[in-house]
Amino acid sequence: MASRNREVDDFLEVFPNSQVLNNDRSSINLPIEVSGGQRTFLRIDLGPSFPEEEPKLSVTHPVGISFLDRNGFVSKPDLVWRKGISRLTSFVSDCLESLRLSTYDPNSISHSGREDNVKLPSSHGFQASSTVSSSNGPSPLTNAGTASLSTSNSTSSNGYTSYFMNRTNNPYSNNANITNASNSSNKNLASNNDSSPPRCPPFPPPPPPPPPLPSNIISPSAMHSPNFQPSTTPPALSELPRMSASLFQSLSSLEASLNHESVSTLFALLDSPSDFELRLESLLNQSPTLHSLHEIQSRNQRLAERNLDLEGKVEQAKAHVAIVKAGDFAVAKGEFEALKQRYDAVVEQLHPRALLKAIDKEIEEMDKASDDLALKFQMSSNRAHGAGLKTAGVSSVGGAVASAAEMTLDQFTDRYLQIRMKYHATDLKRQAAAAHFAQCGI
CATH class of the missing domain: 1.20.58 (Methane Monooxygenase Hydroxylase; Chain G, domain 1)
Structure with missing residues (x-):
């Protein structure tokens, strides 16, 4: 149970915009945008024996991806859950990368999606809700006729961004006039020949940006400004990210050794893998971190030799104890045999056969x-x-x-x-x- 909670906590920390659907955190919705600008939710279902059991990944709205089955579940051979090795965060990240790199397939949009109602985020009164059927294809977007659409990107009062959605980008409608979308919502969807992916409303706003950098640290965006002037004053050490002293010295020594090399030499190192490995090995040998590692290895070796020596002494002591026990055993065995003979003699005298023999x-x-x-x-x-x-x-x-x-x-x-x-x-x-x-x- 502790490993399960740790996996879920790490996932929610990496994906803060996820939506937990129940108290035991076994179902989580992650808003995603796949190829072609299609927006949907990635449903992560965790079984009772997770992390021993593979999590089930599916999408809640039709997106037209070839490796999604009829119910919207991810069915990709190279996406394998290895028990005891795989992590939920990396597993979902690999799935998201596959969804991002996949191509839009209009022939797959009629059979990829979960058969449950999941509402996408709303913007300017737009409420998209789809129910996917395994036989009749996806249902049209509800309230599409009453949606208020704009012809350019704008930001609403609630912080959501509204996107332009025209007739050619909506596979759920064939009406030439977008203002009459409510009249076309009941038409046959099979007549749709548009190959463009659907455009859904955006997701909730991302988490707040990180706090600003200190005044002495230049942000990457400020470097591209035409008025940018590099400062000659280095930042204070307290404002730099914290790192260990050995790692800082290693990086400093590596940087100093590379700064003395010419650009042609560096390009030659990149072109020759063998020379690059030799140079890298020489630089690592000069690193204080590597020296510390060698010291730790030598200390572990000494401890291992000491343990082996102690093991030999223990075995020798066991042999001595066995010898002592063997000598005591002979004496104890003799005493036992004498007592047994006396006992047998007494029993023989008291046995009924002895009485009959005497008579x-x-x-x-x-x-x-x-x-x-x-x-x-x-x-x-x-x-x-x-x-x-x-x-x-x-x-x-x-x-x-x-x-x-x-x-x-x-x-x-x-x-x-x-x-x-x-x-x-x-x-x-x-x-x-x-x-x-x-x-x-x-």
Whole structure:
């Protein structure tokens, strides 16, 4: 929005006689005079996304220009709006230059103009209003019969200038008597064979002239006066336009160097582009402004080299930080692995599989203990029975007999039953735990 307002402000500053048609300043009328003295308004329509969007240019009255379409919009291929580059002031100026250089085409006047009523400025009671139709051509000027026309240029009381308009300069009328223009306004416009462009009333007066120059500064118009006498007293420095000291010195040095050259030498420089470029380069090298520019460039170069040096130091510091981080990472990784192993060990001990494994191990031990007890009792019984048939025995057999003698049948039965009862109770616990874990999905 700021760029849009800035564009419109710059345009209104360059073209102060423009007419803003609405509050958001999206439609502006600029009074113009095209080739052949034709007067109309150039309508500038700004879209909601301007300056990203190209402004639309059109004329409000038929002027007979070949690159205007049926509705009066400017359709010129070389007039291109470049987003982010073009400016509204230069864009409209290029369009005005094209309109000024264009030739009047009587065959195009019937299809170039907007279909809206826009009143041109009035002078001496003359009020021109035209409505352009895309099919029937332009409508005649209203109130043409009541217009008060003069045969010479004069200035009215309101500051407008009235222009002479004869029969041949009005393509909207074929009446031989200009005083009977009101009777000819209803005639067929197709019978008009006049090739002269229409003459419309003038626009409002231009803005007031700038303030007069100081007394010591001579205006260009006064120089052509026969009584003009150049003054030998130079103007005061306070009355000269302000400029920077370096630019003033550059211009002074360039002027002084050119004043020493002869006219033939200057013409030779203009005829030879290569010599002219060499001389211009030498003069610029002697300019203080160029020296200042070289100083700025050298300073920027030094700053750039310093920035590159700092960038290298920053990269080196980043490398050191990465090395330090890499060493700390190895230590931290070792500590993490140790903690993870402890955690896995605790989880393994608390897992249901560990409980089932411990129960299975206990069952296996009880089953093995009962089998060993039964085997030992059977072996001791057999050896004790054979010991009564021999008079001498081996020491090992004697020990077995003594061991067998120590365990009676009742003792064996009690011990064996205790082991087997504990075995079956533990096996029932294992089965219950396995069923519970299977039900829980573990």
